[in-house]
Amino acid sequence: MGRKSNFWTYLFLLAAGIALICMHTKVELLSWVIMFIGAMFAIPGLIGVISGIIRSSRSERVDGMSVTSSLGSLIIGVILIVWPTPFVGVFVYILAAILIIGGLCQIWALATGYRPYKMPFGLYILPVLIIITGVVIICSSLKEIQEVFTLMAGIAMVATAANGLFIYLTAYNAVKRSNNRGDITDNSL
Numbered sequence: 001m002g003r004k005s006n007f008w009t010y011l012f013l014l015a016a017g018i019a020l021i022c023m024h025t026k027v028e029l030l031s032w033v034i035m036f037i038g039a040m041f042a043i044p045g046l047i048g049v050i051s052g053i054i055r056s057s058r059s060e061r062v063d064g065m066s067v068t069s070s071l072g073s074l075i076i077g078v079i080l081i082v083w084p085t086p087f088v089g090v091f092v093y094i095l096a097a098i099l100i101i102g103g104l105c106q107i108w109a110l111a112t113g114y115r116p117y118k119m120p121f122g123l124y125i126l127p128v129l130i131i132i133t134g135v136v137i138i139c140s141s142l143k144e145i146q147e148v149f150t151l152m153a154g155i156a157m158v159a160t161a162a163n164g165l166f167i168y169l170t171a172y173n174a175v176k177r178s179n180n181r182g183d184i185t186d187n188s189l
Contacts, residue, residue, distance in 0.1 A: 017157030034084035042077025099134035
């Protein structure tokens, strides 16, 4: 993935984090998110099953594996829509793991991704805090964490996005300064 797409990823992450912060008082927010994910499984599954039925009624060749996977997707989607509560905990832990992975990726990008340029040490602080936030979420009980999860995740997403944008802008300015001096000709940022 190119660095410009990382820029857009961080902008979308910033928007998602702001949305979570704004809606953190909504009690059923996580259940609605799970139902939305269920719809994202059910709709393509339903389309695949209907497509398979239409093809079989026209005596066309029907791919059994495709219909089976569509049916599985439909079943999983319906279960997530009808019964979202048991999946909220799984969702919380998955997002906590994503926070940890995101922090590790930012540290890796700072350490290796921008090698010819020296990045300020302060850019390493937020990824470490994001990793700590993910570990705290994973180590907390689900009843405790559900109340503040959306706020913590929203703040962590905004912090990750802001730090990623700072990294991008710092690297962009370093490349620009190097190109002006004639040191390096790679301007892939």
